[in-house]
Amino acid sequence: MLVAMNKKELVLAANAAAGDGYYCPACQQPVYLRRGRSKVAHFAHRPGADCAVSEGETSEHLRGKQQLFNYFQAQGLRPRLEVYLPAINQRPDILVWRDRRLVAVEFQCSPLTVARLQARNEGYYQLGIKPVWLLGQPYRHHLSAAKVAQFTQIIADQPTVPYWNTRRCQIEYRRSFRRCSFVRGRPSVTKLLQQQVLALTRTGSANDLVRRLTATAYETVQQPLAHCPLVCHDLVPTWPTTRVAVIYWRIAVLLALRTQPLFTAWSPAEWQHWLWQCGRPYWLDFACAPPSVRGTVINEFTLDLLAVRVICQCGDHYVLFCHPSWFTDLAAKNASLAAAPMIHTQNRVELLAKER
Numbered sequence: 400m401l402v403a404m405n406k407k408e409l410v411l412a413a414n415a416a417a418g419d420g421y422y423c424p425a426c427q428q429p430v431y432l433r434r435g436r437s438k439v440a441h442f443a444h445r446p447g448a449d450c451a452v453s454e455g456e457t458s459e460h461l462r463g464k465q466q467l468f469n470y471f472q473a474q475g476l477r478p479r480l481e482v483y484l485p486a487i488n489q490r491p492d493i494l495v496w497r498d499r500r501l502v503a504v505e506f507q508c509s510p511l512t513v514a515r516l517q518a519r520n521e522g523y524y525q526l527g528i529k530p531v532w533l534l535g536q537p538y539r540h541h542l543s544a545a546k547v548a549q550f551t552q553i554i555a556d557q558p559t560v561p562y563w564n565t566r567r568c569q570i571e572y573r574r575s576f577r578r579c580s581f582v583r584g585r586p587s588v589t590k591l592l593q594q595q596v597l598a599l600t601r602t603g604s605a606n607d608l609v610r611r612l613t614a615t616a617y618e619t620v621q622q623p624l625a626h627c628p629l630v631c632h633d634l635v636p637t638w639p640t641t642r643v644a645v646i647y648w649r650i651a652v653l654l655a656l657r658t659q660p661l662f663t664a665w666s667p668a669e670w671q672h673w674l675w676q677c678g679r680p681y682w683l684d685f686a687c688a689p690p691s692v693r694g695t696v697i698n699e700f701t702l703d704l705l706a707v708r709v710i711c712q713c714g715d716h717y718v719l720f721c722h723p724s725w726f727t728d729l730a731a732k733n734a735s736l737a738a739a740p741m742i743h744t745q746n747r748v749e750l751l752a753k754e755r
């Protein structure tokens with residue numbers, strides 16, 4: 400940590416004199432001053448000290464925290480470092496007023512579970528503080544879909560994973576996580592469909608959700624997942640929201656639709672809720688963003704179902720119009736996907752490409 404108490408006041412490690420006695424503002428236990436040529440001056444608890452708000456800090460974390468403090472100060476804001484909030488027993492890295500709101504900025508460099516992240520955010524919300532999580536180096540390499548979801552924040556109205564870059568001293572916004580099931584890059588729609596079909600034929604029983612879905616498909620339509628109707632294929636890249644590829648969620652919804660009698664009607668809100676509900680085991684946990692982040696996945700599938708008239712819009716309701724049939728073999732499916740260019744989706748893919 401960068402701030403500790405001496406007998407009178409809070410002291411910044413950079414300004415601290417060696418030899419003075421310093422205490423942790425949270426647990427009141429004595430702390431050491433640590434300083435070195437290559438080290439950011441900081442305070443550390445004694446080994447084995449039991450302090451709820453103090454975690455092992457990497458040098459990147461210490462450096463980034465100091466940089467963030469300077470960064471906000473340079474903007475004329477009045478950041479405060481490591482303010483201990485006894486009401487919630489938390490100590491955000493930086494506390495700063497921004498747009499008339501108190502914001503807790505956390506620079507996260509170490510592993511953190513969704514549950515702990517949610518608990519920390521809950522604490523801040525209790526005090527009316529808005530938490531912002533900036534990720535550090537360890538999160539830069541491969542970020543799993545679950546981690547993307549965990550740290551997704553809505554910035555400029557868009558799902559975003561923000562980083563603090565300690566080399567450049569700047570915030571970076573990563574938004575390049577959208578993708579279609581099993582596919583990297585932007586192949587043509589026909590190629591994309593072929594790749595997804597191939598991937599579906601190869602998905603084995605490694606995942607519990609997929610295994611159960613495979614069993615449901617056999618029970619309901621007596622077909623393997625690869626034989627699913629074309630409308631199940633997601634051809635518009637979407638933000639990571641599901642534990643497994645989003646195509647599985649779409650298949651699960653389509654199978655669940657078969658349990659509904661034809662001409663069942665839903666208001667848009669009921670429909671959204673129904674889709675959310677029947678995909679329940681599939682959703683990833685979002686700890687820093689509203690559940691509406693899943694909305695795009697739900698909307699995309701709704702648009703596809705409308706386009707192929709599985710559902711129809713009647714007045715202000717969606718009405719179930721037909722149960723699309725499954726293919727009985729892959730040859731038939733391959734022939735049909737070469738013949739059906741899925742114009743409705745292609746337009747949306749092009750629109751999306753233009754938006755960027």
Ligand SMILES: [Zn+2]
Nearest residue numbers: 423425426450
């Ligand atoms: Zn402490």
